[in-house]
Amino acid sequence: MSDTDKQQQYGHLVIIGGHEDRKREMEILTRFVELSGGADANIVVLTAASTIPDDMWSIYDEAFGNLGVTRRSHLELTSRQDANSEEFVRQIDEATGIFMTGGDQKRLLALIGGSALDAAMHVALKTRGATIGGTSAGASAMSGHMLAQGRAETLPEKGSVSLGAGLGFLHRVVIDQHFSERQRLSRLLTVVAQNPYLQGIGIDEDTALVVAPGRGIEVLGAGAVTIVDGRTMITNVADIKDRDTPELIDVRLHLLPAGSSYQLPSVSHEAGKGLPPPLLDFLENVTKRNPIQ
Template sequence: MSNQPQEKYGHLVIIGGHEDRQHGMEILTRFVELAGGADANIVVITAASQVADQMWEMYDQAFGNLGVECRSHLLITSRQDANSEEFVRRVDQATGIFMTGGDQKRLLALIGGSALDAAMHVALKIRGATIGGTSAGASAMSGHMLATGRVETLPEKGSVSLGAGLGFLHRVVIDQHFSERQRLSRLLTIVAQNPYLQGIGIDEDTALVVALGSGIEVLGQGAVTIVDGRTMITNVADIKDRDTPELIDVRLHLLPAGSSYQLPTADTEPGKRLPPQLLDILENITKRNPIS
């Protein structure tokens, strides 16, 4: 028999921003439940924010109100911090890791490729920890991250650029504050220029919860929009920058709060069976990617 520890895949809680932190706190309650409830050990990473202390105070209070006693702040202001043995040790012990909002480029500049980044992958894919992220913390979760992009009325070639994200999910790109800031055209621009990727837009006070290798659920007050351009016909390669491309046969899926689907198995409940049109998307989103 092998003495290797069995891998235990965890959860991602991907939040579109402005989640309720004072009243019912549905999304943060679910994050805490997945992280171990009152016994959870939660660390909060505020590296995306330039007002880190204020951000920590807000989540310290929220998680405290949810009964979590073991909660702490990882104040990361440099890559030296992100490579410190102390911070890596604290992530190694955490059952819940939460990334706040701010600027996803700042977050990746500080922690991308660091020892802390590697420890987060081990936590998720080996120890079964839960990783949450809101706003910038949500966008940073995918391998391809939205770095810059104007919001235009129509899709516009060249108006959006991507960067490297943390890579907990692959072949997707995540946008947040989606309906509230009318970002569908921005997501269409990304998919037009990168049909390999599926676009995921998450509304405010809404979360896409991903159980790796298992399924998804949508929580909160809004919806998750998925844009799939793999079968589309487009002239984006032939038009000039700032022109609007033709996009034919782009597929859009809307999953409102309350949606829940599992990958099909012999034990899958009939009401949870995934529509065939979403099967490969769900397989992609929930794929158990190896530690890189």
């Protein structure tokens, strides 16, 4: 291990499909608190995606309080000036867990994308071992390519979905949430058809994909994580008109229900046994330790 590796500790991502349990067992939020330091956690809740930030904060203030977190605070941003303020950056610098609530991911990125607070979140994850959590819109914003808007129709439809720049904690993926509940497979297929460079990740409600960069993944909650891989597909999407349905051949789909857990072969000799190459490739990509931007 190099001296740099010894000085730096890469944290976790907890990517939630929305409507996670905040009242009963709270499996997902409990895991987020554990990864953030347990009883010693210092959790900051970022409500920038929401137009009702006080209501959203009240929900998570109660939930984290019930889980025994005494150091919890609300980071309420109303402008990009807030996102570049020394005080708000200081709060991120001291946090061991940063949680982004639901709302509108475009609003979230408009307020914090490219700001000093954005940069501080990357440093917190990649050098201090902080945990970054996001639910619904906060989940979609995690990747470098963000699903900005689009319909969820019965069939894939060229031109019906648009992407924007996300926060970039993960790369070469795009994340959709409320996945099974809102029947969004066709939406994710549309993204992958038009952007085969990207792998699609669909996360059900009350379900989380936990990413340990450099180590592996686990799926928590009540549903499943769907992975759509179109890198080997054959498609006519470049030749059809907007709003037409493309032909998609050899699109790969992986379904990881809650309880699924995989580690990279490099973690231990036993970890990679039985991993199909396409899933290993996804695992290597999603757990890649990206440098600070």
